[in-house]
Amino acid sequence: MKSSVITFPGSNCDRDIDVALRKFGFKNKMVWHNDAEIPNSDLVVLPGGFSYGDYLRCGSMASKSKIMKSVINFANSGGMVIGICNGFQILVETGLVPGVLLRNKYLEFICKNVFVKINNKTNIFFKNIDKEVLEFHIAHNEGNYFCTEDQLKEIEDNEQVAINYCDKNGKTEEKFNPNGSLKNIAGVFNKGKNVLGMMPHPERMIDLSLSGEDGSLFFNNLINNLK
Amino acid sequence: MIVNEQVAIDHGLKKDEYKKICELLNRTPNITELGIFSAMWNEHCSYKSSRIHLKKLPTKGKQVIQGPGENAGVVDIGDNDAIVFKIESHNHPSFIEPYQGAATGVGGIMRDVFTMGARPIANLNLIHFGSPQHKKTKNLLRGVVHGIGGYGNCMGVPTIAGQTNFDSSYNGNILVNAMTLGLVKKDKIFYSKAAGLNKPVIYVGSKTGRDGIHGASMASASFDEKIEEKKPTVQVGDPFTEKLLLEACLELMAGDSIIAIQDMGAAGLTSSSIEMASKGNLGIELHLNKVPTREAKMTPYEIMLSESQERMLIILENGKEEQAKKIFDKWNLDFAIIGKTTNSKKIELYFEDQKVANIPVNTLVENSPMYDRKWKKAKLPKKNKIKKQELKNLNLIDILKKVLSNPNVCSKEWIWQQYDHTVMGDTIQKPGGDSGVIRVHGTNKAVAASVDSSAVYCWAHPSTGGKQVVCESFRNLISVGARPVAITNCLNFGSPENEENMGEFVECVQGIGEASEYLKFPVVSGNVSFYNQTKEVGIKPTPAIGGVGLITDYKKMITMDLKKVDNIVLVIGKTIGHIDQSIFARNILDEKNGPPPEINLFNEKNNGETILKLIEDGLIKSAHDVSLGGIITAISKMCIQGNKGITLKKPKYLINEIEYFFSEDQGRYLIEVAKKDQKEVSEILNKNAVHYDELGTINEDQLIFNEKTKVTIDELKTSHKNWLNKYMSK
Numbered sequence: 017m018k019s020s021v022i023t024f025p026g027s028n029c030d031r032d033i034d035v036a037l038r039k040f041g042f043k044n045k046m047v048w049h050n051d052a053e054i055p056n057s058d059l060v061v062l063p064g065g066f067s068y069g070d071y072l073r074c075g076s077m078a079s080k081s082k083i084m085k086s087v088i089n090f091a092n093s094g095g096m097v098i099g100i101c102n103g104f105q106i107l108v109e110t111g112l113v114p115g116v117l118l119r120n121k122y123l124e125f126i127c128k129n130v131f132v133k134i135n136n137k138t139n140i141f142f143k144n145i146d147k148e149v150l151e152f153h154i155a156h157n158e159g160n161y162f163c164t165e166d167q168l169k170e171i172e173d174n175e176q177v178a179i180n181y182c183d184k185n186g187k188t189e190e191k192f193n194p195n196g197s198l199k200n201i202a203g204v205f206n207k208g209k210n211v212l213g214m215m216p217h218p219e220r221m222i223d224l225s226l227s228g229e230d231g232s233l234f235f236n237n238l239i240n241n242l243k
Numbered sequence: 244m245i246v247n248e249q250v251a252i253d254h255g256l257k258k259d260e261y262k263k264i265c266e267l268l269n270r271t272p273n274i275t276e277l278g279i280f281s282a283m284w285n286e287h288c289s290y291k292s293s294r295i296h297l298k299k300l301p302t303k304g305k306q307v308i309q310g311p312g313e314n315a316g317v318v319d320i321g322d323n324d325a326i327v328f329k330i331e332s333h334n335h336p337s338f339i340e341p342y343q344g345a346a347t348g349v350g351g352i353m354r355d356v357f358t359m360g361a362r363p364i365a366n367l368n369l370i371h372f373g374s375p376q377h378k379k380t381k382n383l384l385r386g387v388v389h390g391i392g393g394y395g396n397c398m399g400v401p402t403i404a405g406q407t408n409f410d411s412s413y414n415g416n417i418l419v420n421a422m423t424l425g426l427v428k429k430d431k432i433f434y435s436k437a438a439g440l441n442k443p444v445i446y447v448g449s450k451t452g453r454d455g456i457h458g459a460s461m462a463s464a465s466f467d468e469k470i471e472e473k474k475p476t477v478q479v480g481d482p483f484t485e486k487l488l489l490e491a492c493l494e495l496m497a498g499d500s501i502i503a504i505q506d507m508g509a510a511g512l513t514s515s516s517i518e519m520a521s522k523g524n525l526g527i528e529l530h531l532n533k534v535p536t537r538e539a540k541m542t543p544y545e546i547m548l549s550e551s552q553e554r555m556l557i558i559l560e561n562g563k564e565e566q567a568k569k570i571f572d573k574w575n576l577d578f579a580i581i582g583k584t585t586n587s588k589k590i591e592l593y594f595e596d597q598k599v600a601n602i603p604v605n606t607l608v609e610n611s612p613m614y615d616r617k618w619k620k621a622k623l624p625k626k627n628k629i630k631k632q633e634l635k636n637l638n639l640i641d642i643l644k645k646v647l648s649n650p651n652v653c654s655k656e657w658i659w660q661q662y663d664h665t666v667m668g669d670t671i672q673k674p675g676g677d678s679g680v681i682r683v684h685g686t687n688k689a690v691a692a693s694v695d696s697s698a699v700y701c702w703a704h705p706s707t708g709g710k711q712v713v714c715e716s717f718r719n720l721i722s723v724g725a726r727p728v729a730i731t732n733c734l735n736f737g738s739p740e741n742e743e744n745m746g747e748f749v750e751c752v753q754g755i756g757e758a759s760e761y762l763k764f765p766v767v768s769g770n771v772s773f774y775n776q777t778k779e780v781g782i783k784p785t786p787a788i789g790g791v792g793l794i795t796d797y798k799k800m801i802t803m804d805l806k807k808v809d810n811i812v813l814v815i816g817k818t819i820g821h822i823d824q825s826i827f828a829r830n831i832l833d834e835k836n837g838p839p840p841e842i843n844l845f846n847e848k849n850n851g852e853t854i855l856k857l858i859e860d861g862l863i864k865s866a867h868d869v870s871l872g873g874i875i876t877a878i879s880k881m882c883i884q885g886n887k888g889i890t891l892k893k894p895k896y897l898i899n900e901i902e903y904f905f906s907e908d909q910g911r912y913l914i915e916v917a918k919k920d921q922k923e924v925s926e927i928l929n930k931n932a933v934h935y936d937e938l939g940t941i942n943e944d945q946l947i948f949n950e951k952t953k954v955t956i957d958e959l960k961t962s963h964k965n966w967l968n969k970y971m972s973k
Contacts, residue, residue, distance in 0.1 A: 031667070070483075
């Protein structure tokens with residue numbers, strides 16, 4: 017399976033996701049933001065970090081960079097795209113996934129393990145995962161998901177909410193919401209469910225010595241689903 | 244502007260220093276030259292009060308590749324890998340403008356590390372604030388934490404450990420010390436020594452603005468009521484540009500075009516160019532019109548003294564300019580050839596075709612003032628007589644809860660959750676343990692790092708305190724299974740012109756030297772911050788020690804959380820019952836006098852080495868060093884982290900149980916061992932003449948001393964976790 021990770025100026029999880037993708041069998045290529053075309057890929061990943069310093073608005077300038085035209089075309093023709101953290105912020109700025117990401121409710125950067133509940137397993141990202149709840153890791157300042165009432169209805173009707181913050185038993189109450197996200201939303205799909213934007217970093221959970229191993233579960237499952 | 248004695252004094256120079264400048268030049272300096280002298284000769288850059296004492300520190304060792312004198316120290320960790328590390332203060336700016344002060348402190352220390360060719364892999368910090376009740380404390384704490392996070396998080400370098408302390412002596416002068424570790428291949432280390440004639444001098448990074456002019460001079464003076472006016476001397480950080488600068492520099496360093504490289508830190512273009520020339524015994528000629536500026540009409544004086552951040556000076560091989568420029572263009576950074584190396588041994592500056600400065604380099608460096616300041620020797624305070632009867636009436640559990648929620652003992656999760664501590668995917672021990680630990684990417688090795696201070700002990704008796712901090716650092720590394728390699732120090736003190744403050748400095752340095760010599764734990768880099776003083780009041784002497792250790796197989800790393808019910812916990816090292824200067828004495832008995840606990844270097848070394856052996860043999864399940872708050876505080880933290888309880892044995896000593904549990908005797912650790920291993924562990928401890936006691940047996944969820952004296956771990960967790968959250972949300 018071939019993957020491409022886009023490096024924007026200010027990306028800082030590009031190496032981490034590269035390590036993770038290779039570990040689980042992807043042939044990964046790093047792609048520079050100023051390139052015109054993404055190479056032939058089965059998966060494109062927009063990594064975490066602070067693209068363009070997160071100046072103006074997180075993800076805003078990156079969404080207009082040269083490579084993004086090619087990424088948007090790829091996504092619109094059904095190609096698989098994941099945006100993690102800053103990558104999710106870039107995805108909402110391009111409009112590939114609905115909503116916006118505001119500053120965290122308590123106005124502070126948060127770095128910790130969280131639990132997320134998988135909402136929908138009919139898609140290629142989460143199909144065949146035998147758990148309902150995953151332990152992931154977040155590290156962000158602007159992960160407070162928000163959208164209009166109409167948009168919310170639409171994404172709920174279309175089952176576009178991918179994952180919600182919850183406790184280890186899958187309860188999605190407000191007290192398990194780390195950043196004030198609407199309905200504890202931690203990740204959303206586009207309509208076609210080939211594009212996933214999420215705040216948690218599965219690439220930081222790929223080894224028992226790190227924060228945990230549910231990231232391994234995610235990537236292993238993903239490559240098997242893609243095969 | 245005409246230069247005279249008054250102008251020199253306004254620049255922070257002393258009368259005789261100005262006289263010396265005129266003599267060295269054999270004329271009156273012009274204003275640009277005076278600015279350059281004042282920047283190079285201030286305390287921050289010249290170490291004029293400290294040099295004579297710092298020379299006495301042990302700086303060599305088997306693993307030391309580079310000791311003090313470069314941008315950072317370098318140690319060998321085998322397989323052609325080396326760790327570059329240093330700690331530096333940003334105290335003065337952080338008090339004036341906490342966010343930017345702390346942020347640029349973090350940015351500055353990372354630049355020191357990647358200047359040497361190393362990719363930063365971990366950040367640490369030591370932050371000290373005034374009393375929690377002081378009106379400024381909360382905002383300063385919030386601003387500093389946001390600043391450290393704002394910069395480090397954006398750079399994508401994990402912040403893996405730190406130390407936070409509150410004490411009223413920092414009410415008017417907080418401490419912000421930032422430390423960075425970087426990883427480099429031994430044969431790809433870059434230095435700041437210029438070499439060769441007519442080599443191009445290149446400026447890269449951000450443009451030069453008017454921010455931070457005289458920052459280093461500000462950091463070399465005491466505060467008074469007019470400090471707010473000094474805000475313009477605080478630099479403004481841009482971590483995004485620094486991230487680009489990091490990637491661009493590392494890309495350039497992969498080739499062979501760099502002769503020397505130096506970041507523009509304190510005193511900006513002045514100190515970077517002069518240091519490179521001085522180390523290479525060369526001259527440098529700079530054309531200041533070519534320096535990229537972000538403001539119009541900047542004068543040579545301003546260009547030379549600006550402390551704008553995220554800039555580097557590079558001396559390139561001839562003919563490599565185009566190739567280098569391409570890399571900086573790719574990263575959208577300024578690149579300008581601003582001068583060349585010469586054989587004049589002078590710093591010669593040109594602006595609008597006029598020569599605006601002409602100073603022999605040696606007058607700025609070797610001939611800079613050096614003072615052997617007067618200092619007062621401290622006396623060892625007399626021991627307090629503890630009233631045993633008074634102790635009998637105290638309730639162990641009540642005191643324990645008070646100690647666990649003490650601002651200096653309580654959980655600092657509110658702080659470190661705001662730092663990205665997991666980016667780069669190699670953090671295997673997060674903040675909250677004895678040391679932070681990161682893997683050396685792609686290998687089985689790991690590096691442990693911790694940062695420590697104990698101002699109260701240093702204040703009570705400086706030389707003992709100095710020794711203690713080094714030992715504490717040693718223990719924090721041992722506790723995670725790392726072999727201590729070397730240290731960096733940040734020496735935060737009051738005014739060197741005050742004999743008592745100077746005495747504190749001299750004796751703390753003696754103590755540090757003695758301990759690091761004995762423990763073979765050399766000092767490879769560091770920084771001195773004097774004048775942490777508002778009017779006549781100085782801070783408690785606060786040498787900070789950043790320790791680095793190596794774990795050869797990261798799977799053998801130890802954490803402090805208790806692992807298994809029915810395992811045994813042992814206290815390693817002897818408990819005498821030293822209460823003076825402990826958290827217990829100062830905060831429960833309200834007794835602030837008396838000597839700090841004594842240091843026995845033989846025991847420190849022997850206990851530490853024996854523990855490393857036990858870890859190597861796989862006999863230790865968890866470990867924690869005993870420090871603030873004594874044995875009972877240490878075991879409580881192990882219980883809290885592991886969600887387990889402990890059934891304590893009654894101490895068999897003649898000392899009171901309160902003294903046994905709360906005393907802060909040194910050289911001690913708690914270790915968890917499996918019952919089946921207990922005999923083997925005892926044999927090894929006995930063979931190595933290490934004193935130990937059995938503390939108790941691990942249970943499900945309670946700390947039990949006897950039927951009447953017990954508490955659930957959940958309750959202790961609440962005491963430990965709540966103080967800081969509540970304080971910050973008020």
